[in-house]
Structures are given as C-alpha cells and as structure tokens.
Amino acid sequence: MRRIRILVAYDGTDYCGWQIQPNGITVEEVLNDKLSKLTGEDIHVIGASRTDSGVHALGNVAVFDTESPIPPERLGYALNQKLPEDIVIVRSEEAPLDWHPRYQKQVTKTYEYHIYNAAFPNPLKRRYSAFVSYPMDIEKMRKGASFLVGEHDFVSFCNVRTNVEDTVRRIDGIEIDKKGEDITIRVTGNGFLYNMVRIIAGTLIRVGRGFYIPEKVKEILDVKERTKAGVTAPPEGLVLVEIKYDCQGLEGRE
Amino acid sequence: MRRIRILVAYDGTDYCGWQIQPNGITVEEVLNDKLSKLTGEDIHVIGASRTDSGVHALGNVAVFDTESPIPPERLGYALNQKLPEDIVIVRSEEAPLDWHPRYQKQVTKTYEYHIYNAAFPNPLKRRYSAFVSYPMDIEKMRKGASFLVGEHDFVSFCNVRTNVEDTVRRIDGIEIDKKGEDITIRVTGNGFLYNMVRIIAGTLIRVGRGFYIPEKVKEILDVKERTKAGVTAPPEGLVLVEIKYDCQGLEGRE
Known part of the structure; x- marks a missing residue:
C-alpha cells in the first residue's frame, strides 16, 4: 500500500x-x-x-x-x-x-480573485473573472486591503453558514494588480474561513467603486459579526493558486 | 429603414x-x-x-x-x-x-493567436489557447515571422480549400510576446486568406520548438504552393481582435 x-x-x-x-x-x-x-x-x-x-x-x-x-x-x-x-x-x-x-501545520494558501473591469463584459473572460462595469480605484482597494493583513478574527469575513469555532486567521499579504481591464486580488494566508476570500473580494470591489471608503474594511473587521449575504463576490473569479506545506514535498505548481 | x-x-x-x-x-x-x-x-x-x-x-x-x-x-x-x-x-x-x-477599402484586421507553453496543460487556458509542451524559442519565432511582413503572395499560407484568385496580401506587423507561460502572436494586415493566421501560427510554433529553422518560413513563402494539412494551429487559440476601417465610424473596441 x-x-x-x-x-x-x-x-x-x-x-x-x-x-x-x-x-x-x-x-x-x-x-x-x-x-x-x-x-x-x-x-x-x-x-x-x-x-x-x-x-x-x-x-x-x-x-x-x-x-x-x-x-x-x-x-x-x-x-x-x-x-x-x-x-x-x-x-x-x-x-x-x-x-x-x-x-499539516505550517501551511500557506494563495488564492487569486480575478475581476474584468470594463464598460462591456468580455465573453472570453466570463468563465474566469467577475465582471464589474463601474470604474475602480486600485489605490483605494490597496488601502482597504491593508487593514486585513496580519492575524485577526475574520468572523466578519465568513459566511453565516460557517460552523468553525476559531475564526482567527493570519493573512500574510494582499496584492492588487491591474493590467488593462484585468484586476487581480492575490491573497496569501495560513487558512481561510468559508467564503472568506470571496467576501474580501466583494468588499474590496465596493471600496474600488467608491461605495465604501477604505476605512470601512477596518470597521467591518472590528465589528466581528458574521456577514449577512450581499458582498460575497461570485465564484467564477476565484482560483486556488497554491498550497504550500512547510514539510518536504509538493510545493505548488511547476 | x-x-x-x-x-x-x-x-x-x-x-x-x-x-x-x-x-x-x-x-x-x-x-x-x-x-x-x-x-x-x-x-x-x-x-x-x-x-x-x-x-x-x-x-x-x-x-x-x-x-x-x-x-x-x-x-x-x-x-x-x-x-x-x-x-x-x-x-x-x-x-x-x-x-x-x-x-470597404483600406481595412486593417488584427488577430491574436494564443499559446499556453508549459509542461502540463492548464484547464483555465484550454478554451482560449493552444497547448504546446515543447520549450519554445521566442527569438527564433520573431526571426521567422519577420519574413512574412510586407506584401507577399501568401498562397503557401492558405488552406487548400481556398478559392480566391488573388492571394497577395499585406502584413503590417507580427508581434510575438511571452508573459510567463502565455505566448501571443499578434498579426495585423490588410486581409487574410482562409486559415492564414492559423497556418502562420502553426508554422511559427514549429520554428519556436526548433522543428524548423527560422529561414524555413521564407522558403515556404517562396515556394508558393497551397499548404497541405498539418501545420494549421487549432482554432481555440485564435481571436479576431479588431477590424479598422479607414472611413468614419466603428474603430475597434472601446
């Protein structure tokens, strides 16, 4: 065996x-x-x-x-x-x-959330990104994301269906890049609650389009309440990019 | 009306x-x-x-x-x-x-041919690019492509099913870019014969993997014979990006 x-x-x-x-x-x-x-x-x-x-x-x-x-x-x-x-x-x-x-202990996971940001949807992007037609301010998104980096209780960024008891996680970094009409939110951390990356993406999209000020992200984090529906970004934008184990062996993609 | x-x-x-x-x-x-x-x-x-x-x-x-x-x-x-x-x-x-x-006279069309070049196929790329597992030499591809720029009889780069009489076309430029595992061949010209861009892509892929030397492209062009099957790259890699009319109006994508 x-x-x-x-x-x-x-x-x-x-x-x-x-x-x-x-x-x-x-x-x-x-x-x-x-x-x-x-x-x-x-x-x-x-x-x-x-x-x-x-x-x-x-x-x-x-x-x-x-x-x-x-x-x-x-x-x-x-x-x-x-x-x-x-x-x-x-x-x-x-x-x-x-x-x-x-x-395994000492795991880091990296997810990417992809957004296609243009006046009209692009049929070649629809399967692998969320479409946002509003103009987006990347600097504001980066500022909003900065409040999430570090060890926090992310209970506000998990789905109400979550039943884990410990909702503290560590985010090592959130990078936000824009190339043409493609925006990528890349999140690395030691673990993610149910729907956490999609709720982070949905929240940062609201920041990007000016619906939230960047400081609203800190406010949501601090209030420590399970999210009610409405800011979970759609699944097609999300990719599990890599799981890194600290032990020997399988470390991401060749 | x-x-x-x-x-x-x-x-x-x-x-x-x-x-x-x-x-x-x-x-x-x-x-x-x-x-x-x-x-x-x-x-x-x-x-x-x-x-x-x-x-x-x-x-x-x-x-x-x-x-x-x-x-x-x-x-x-x-x-x-x-x-x-x-x-x-x-x-x-x-x-x-x-x-x-x-x-319309004075039209330029731009096509892109997308290649995913890695050891393993990527399921997120399969619908919009051709998969090539061989290592590719971009400089050689550029050199090969350079022979095609200008006004030429492209009869060697059209499918045997083509029934047009005039097979002279003008290619204004071929740009080849590599970003990570994604290779893009961008071709602009005043018109394209049946399967011409896919035959150009298929030929340049052979150059990239070392199966043809770059000068082979000039040789194929000079021989002026309708292509027999075998070097037409698959359809999923091809995108008609833009048609530019010299008159007023619709000029490409916003």
Whole structure:
C-alpha cells in the first residue's frame, strides 16, 4: 500500500465544487471514478481544499492509497489520459502513509480573485473573472486591503453558514494588480474561513467603486459579526493558486 | 429603414463559426434569431469576418437593416439582454445605408493567436489557447515571422480549400510576446486568406520548438504552393481582435 499525493488543477465552471454531494457532479467524484477505473481498486481521494461550486484551482492537493504497480510519478500521466479536459493532474508522487493534506501545520494558501473591469463584459473572460462595469480605484482597494493583513478574527469575513469555532486567521499579504481591464486580488494566508476570500473580494470591489471608503474594511473587521449575504463576490473569479506545506514535498505548481 | 452597425465579441468554443450552416449553431444564426425577436422583423446580419468553428472574436463587425424605433445606440444593450453570455454586442450605431462590412477599402484586421507553453496543460487556458509542451524559442519565432511582413503572395499560407484568385496580401506587423507561460502572436494586415493566421501560427510554433529553422518560413513563402494539412494551429487559440476601417465610424473596441 502506498499513499500518493497529487497536485490537481481544474476549471470549476461545470462542477458543483470539490466535495461529493448528491445534487451534481464534483471534482472529487470524477477523480474517484477515474482512479478506480485506472487501478481496479475502490479509490477515495482526500482533498486539501474543498473548493465551492464554480471555483477553480491551479494547485489543489489530494492524496489516495493504492496497491497499483504504476510508479507514483507516472500515475498523474496515466490519470490525465482518462480525465476530462477541465481536470488536470499536474504532478503525482509518493507521500508518507500518515500524510494528510488537511492536517499539516505550517501551511500557506494563495488564492487569486480575478475581476474584468470594463464598460462591456468580455465573453472570453466570463468563465474566469467577475465582471464589474463601474470604474475602480486600485489605490483605494490597496488601502482597504491593508487593514486585513496580519492575524485577526475574520468572523466578519465568513459566511453565516460557517460552523468553525476559531475564526482567527493570519493573512500574510494582499496584492492588487491591474493590467488593462484585468484586476487581480492575490491573497496569501495560513487558512481561510468559508467564503472568506470571496467576501474580501466583494468588499474590496465596493471600496474600488467608491461605495465604501477604505476605512470601512477596518470597521467591518472590528465589528466581528458574521456577514449577512450581499458582498460575497461570485465564484467564477476565484482560483486556488497554491498550497504550500512547510514539510518536504509538493510545493505548488511547476 | 436604417442600417445598424454592431461590434460583436464572442467565445467561439460552442459555435460552428460565424456563418449559418446546416450542421450546428452559428453566431450569425443566434444574432438573426435574437434580432428578429427584438424587432419583430425578419433580420439578416451581414458579418465582416466569417470566423471558423471554434474561433473567437473581440471585434467582429456586422450590419443589419431595421425599421425598429429603438435608437441605434440602444439596440446593442437591448440585444445583450436576449443574447447568451458567450456573445456580447460591444457597440451599436447607425451606418450609411450602402455601408457593407466586407466591401470597404483600406481595412486593417488584427488577430491574436494564443499559446499556453508549459509542461502540463492548464484547464483555465484550454478554451482560449493552444497547448504546446515543447520549450519554445521566442527569438527564433520573431526571426521567422519577420519574413512574412510586407506584401507577399501568401498562397503557401492558405488552406487548400481556398478559392480566391488573388492571394497577395499585406502584413503590417507580427508581434510575438511571452508573459510567463502565455505566448501571443499578434498579426495585423490588410486581409487574410482562409486559415492564414492559423497556418502562420502553426508554422511559427514549429520554428519556436526548433522543428524548423527560422529561414524555413521564407522558403515556404517562396515556394508558393497551397499548404497541405498539418501545420494549421487549432482554432481555440485564435481571436479576431479588431477590424479598422479607414472611413468614419466603428474603430475597434472601446
């Protein structure tokens, strides 16, 4: 028996997220199905990040156990032959049998939130960015974002459905870049609450278009109340870019 | 009766190209259908560029005639309400009744061909770029492209199915840029033969990966023989970016 660690990229548009659920097809389900066919075993992957419906990933991490004689490094290639085009195994390798993608200490995750900011939507951007037609002030967004960096109780930036008890997280940095009509919010931290990055993005979009002053971000953080609906930015703009484990092994995308 | 000129952007992935044909849905057909519903008339658009199946556009141009009382500038907004997400009217305006998008002199067209060049495919790029896993030498591609600039008989760079008699065209410039894993070939000229940009892209990809030396491009140009299949790059990488008319009016994307 070996434990195999895989780095998984996917276009989340046509999936009901990572985690298996009764109402639609998920990335986890497709991986289990194709891996089971490939190995002839009953395979169940365990994912690092259970991304939401419509959210994308370039570097999600998962593990599974197998008796397969296929060398660990070749399993990714073999699996890619069976997977649909919108899921790609970027790397596969052997991991210690007790290595679990969600129970490692010293993890940093990086997400990007993409915005297409122009007078008209661009049909080539619609699957991978949120469309904002209002003019956006990037400097104000950066100022607003600066209040979030550091260790804080982010309870105001999580969905009311969150049931975790500890809502303190550390954000290491938020970079906001604009190239032409494309705005990218890049957030790195040690963990994120449910919908946290999308609520941060939704809030910073409001700052960018002048609906909130930048200091409103600090005010929301300080009030420590679970967010009511309305500022969660849509899923298509979100990409899980990288999960960095402090231990040996899989560190992001090649 | 008024003639309305529209600037049309579309994701060509799910269309059998621009021009109406019996085997699948086309952009022209969707526009005719939605415009006819919007105006209550039997509308037939005339497009500037009959892009191929799977090819995208940010700035295709079309005209149609209507008695509709909707102001010309508002027709685009009204039509966008009815169109699927993958077709967007970026602008609409009145044009002279004799203005035809294919019979104007002094036109320049710009196409971009997008390549994703990495060890593994990226599921977020697959709809809008060709995947090339071989290392690519951009300087060699630029050198190869330089032989194509100017007025030439491009018969070697058109598909065997082409039936035009005059195969002389002028290429004003070919820019090749690389940002991370994204390579863009941007070609501007006064007109393009059937599949010409995709054959240029396919040829330059061979130069980039070292399969052809750059001088091979000049050799292919000089031999003046209709291309046999094999170097036409796939449609998903191609975007019609802009059509510039020297007369007044619609000049590219806002």
